[in-house]
Amino acid sequence: MKLLPFNEYDYKTPRIMEALNEASRSLAELKGFASSIPNQHILINAITINEAIDSSAIENIVTTHDSIYKVLTESGYKEDAAKEVVDYRGAIWHGYEVINKKGFISTNVLVDLQSMIEPNKPGIRKTAGTQLVNSKTGEVIYTPPQEEKEIRDYLKNLEDYINTKDDGIDPLIKMALIHYQFESIHPFYDGNGRTGRILNVLYLVLNNLLDSPILYLSNYINDTKDEYYRLLSDLRNNNNYEDWIIYILKGVDITSKHTIELIKKIQSLIDSYKEEFMTKLPKVYSDELLDSVFYEVYTKINYIEDRCGVTRQTAATYLNSLVEAGLLEYEKVGRESIYKNTRLIELLSKF
Ligand SMILES: Nc1ncnc2c1ncn2[C@@H]1O[C@H](COP(=O)(O)OP(=O)(O)OP(=O)(O)O)[C@@H](O)[C@H]1O
Ligand SMILES: [Mg+2]
Numbered sequence: 001m002k003l004l005p006f007n008e009y010d011y012k013t014p015r016i017m018e019a020l021n022e023a024s025r026s027l028a029e030l031k032g033f034a035s036s037i038p039n040q041h042i043l044i045n046a047i048t049i050n051e052a053i054d055s056s057a058i059e060n061i062v063t064t065h066d067s068i069y070k071v072l073t074e075s076g077y078k079e080d081a082a083k084e085v086v087d088y089r090g091a092i093w094h095g096y097e098v099i100n101k102k103g104f105i106s107t108n109v110l111v112d113l114q115s116m117i118e119p120n121k122p123g124i125r126k127t128a129g130t131q132l133v134n135s136k137t138g139e140v141i142y143t144p145p146q147e148e149k150e151i152r153d154y155l156k157n158l159e160d161y162i163n164t165k166d167d168g169i170d171p172l173i174k175m176a177l178i179h180y181q182f183e184s185i186h187p188f189y190d191g192n193g194r195t196g197r198i199l200n201v202l203y204l205v206l207n208n209l210l211d212s213p214i215l216y217l218s219n220y221i222n223d224t225k226d227e228y229y230r231l232l233s234d235l236r237n238n239n240n241y242e243d244w245i246i247y248i249l250k251g252v253d254i255t256s257k258h259t260i261e262l263i264k265k266i267q268s269l270i271d272s273y274k275e276e277f278m279t280k281l282p283k284v285y286s287d288e289l290l291d292s293v294f295y296e297v298y299t300k301i302n303y304i305e306d307r308c309g310v311t312r313q314t315a316a317t318y319l320n321s322l323v324e325a326g327l328l329e330y331e332k333v334g335r336e337s338i339y340k341n342t343r344l345i346e347l348l349s350k351f
Contacts, residue, residue, distance in 0.1 A: 001145065001184055001236075003154070004161040004177065009241045011173050016242060019249035023172055026256035031210050033260050037267060040212055042294045044093075046266055047214045047259065049297065050348055052088040055194050055218040056081070065349040069298035075334030084117075088194060091116040095202045096213045104163045105202055107155045110187075113198055118191035124151055125189055132186065141233060144186035154185045162203065171207040175200055176248035180235055197221070215259055220251040262351050269347055270294055273327065280325040284318050293328065297348070298340045 037043050049068060053061055064085060070077040071086045091113045098109050115122035128146040133139065145151050158181050161174070182196045201213045221228050224247075231247050234240040270290070278285045292299055292307045304315035319339045322328040328339040 001154070003157045004181055005167065005169075006177060006241065009239075011169055011245070013242055016173070016245055016249075019246045019253070020170060020172060023249040023252040023256070024170075026253045027172070027204075027209055027215065030215060030256040030260055034214055034263060035211055037263060039291055039294070042270075042291070043263060043266065044096075044212050044214060045296055046294075046344065046348060047216075047262065048089045048092050049085070050262070050351060051092070051216040051218055052085040054216065054222060055197055056084045056088055057222065061349055065297070065345050069296070069338060069340060069345075070333045072296065072298070073300070073333050073336050073338060075336050077333055087119065088117055088198075091195075092198055092201070092213055095198055096205065099202050099206050103206075105159070105199070105206060107152070107159050110155070110182075110195060110199060114188045114191045114195045117194050117198075118188065121189045121191070124148060124155075124187050130186065130189065141229075142184070142236065144184060151185060151187050154181075155187055158182060158185065162206075165207075171203070171209060172249060172252060173245055175203050176245045177241075178203060179248065180232060180244060183232060184236065214263075215252070215255055217248070217251045217255055219258070220255050224251075265347055265351065266344075269343060273343065277322075277325075277327060280327070281321055284321050289318060293322070293339075293341055294344060296341075297345050298338050299328075300336065300338060 034040075034043060049065075053064055060081070064081050067077070067079045067082040068085055071079060071082040094116060095105075095109060095113050098112075099105055111123060125146075126148050130144060130146070131140050132142045132144070134141055145154055158178065161181075162178055167174075179196055179200055182199060183192060186192045188195065197216065197218055200217060201210070201215055204210045204215060205213055227247060231240070231244045235244045273294075274290055277290060286308065288308045289304065292304055295303070295307075299319070301312060301315045301319060304310065304318060305312055308315065308318075310318070319328065320330075323330045323339065329342045331338045331340060
């Protein structure tokens with residue numbers, strides 16, 4: 001396999017330029033729109049829950065949504081699909097914090113992300129034998145580098161490419177090539193797809209195309225799986241870089257638009273919820289309390305104590321009033337009292 005940069009390709013073909021324009025415009029719109037939302041944390045938490053579910057290709061989306069909050073509690077509640085989602089989301093947050101602090105994406109960060117996503121098979125491959133096979137026919141499609149040393153050298157080359165900013169290639173085009181190269185190195189036993197998809201969003205943040213990790217191609221890739229696999233192979237076997245890049249750019253365009261719609265829905269849910277809250281419980285309402293109720297898909301008494309600066313007794317009274325008003329649902333998980341934002345859970349599971 002080849003090392004980056006792929007200088008022999010012409011990235012300024014009319015088809016690429018057109019797709020690039022559209023993708024850049026939609027992404028810029030998403031960035032601007034997201035920054036107009038007051039509480040970024042709420043947005044990121046909600047969007048990454050959905051991304052984690054899409055990326056983990058979990059079948060039963062509704063049940064998973066309804067058990068995520070249980071896994072998030074310290075009750076020791078276990079459910080594999082929901083735990084996978086929570087781990088994946090933790091990895092996104094971790095990656096986001098690291099690049100904000102360090103300003104670059106290292107091989108080590110990628111290894112950390114994969115270890116969080118696949119705690120049972122962590123780290124770079126050490127024994128040979130990994131091959132990519134067609135799940136239907138069993139035929140070997142591609143054999144990635146086998147030796148650990150070789151894998152590390154390719155990763156180092158990728159790391160340099162990721163963190164070089166003055167090569168004159170548009171970051172969206174680079175993201176497409178980075179994704180291809182990362183998946184071709186296929187450095188891990190498992191979780192390469194998921195780690196590669198997180199790398200995409202981190203790369204956008206690193207290049208200031210987004211302020212926060214809110215654009216994910218997993219849903220698009222799931223919808224176009226055959227094309228995704230076919231184009232990865234077509235780039236490798238026939239140097240068809242153009243269709244691959246256009247495929248990714250189209251994904252950025254479609255997904256940016258889709259994400260703007262989701263943000264609008266979340267915002268309007270918060271607005272209508274706020275109105276109902278103020279009308280039904282004028283003495284309980286505060287902006288902090290509203291924020292806390294949307295911070296995650298569930299909340300707890302001690303979160304309210306911390307975020308709203310009230311006593312345990314008051315926090316409990318607030319939450320119970322919200323339950324009585326039909327604005328939250330109460331559930332006991334293990335020994336913990338959980339207050340679910342059912343409306344938010346429903347919105348997210350439908351989107
Ligand atoms: N022909 C190919 N060339 C390069 N990469 C490929 C090819 N076929 C598949 N891949 C990559 O391998 C990934 C799957 O690898 P792996 O099973 O390690 O990841 P995962 O995160 O567990 O799975 P998934 O991506 O299906 O969620 C795919 O997402 C794809 O990016
Ligand atoms: Mg896998």
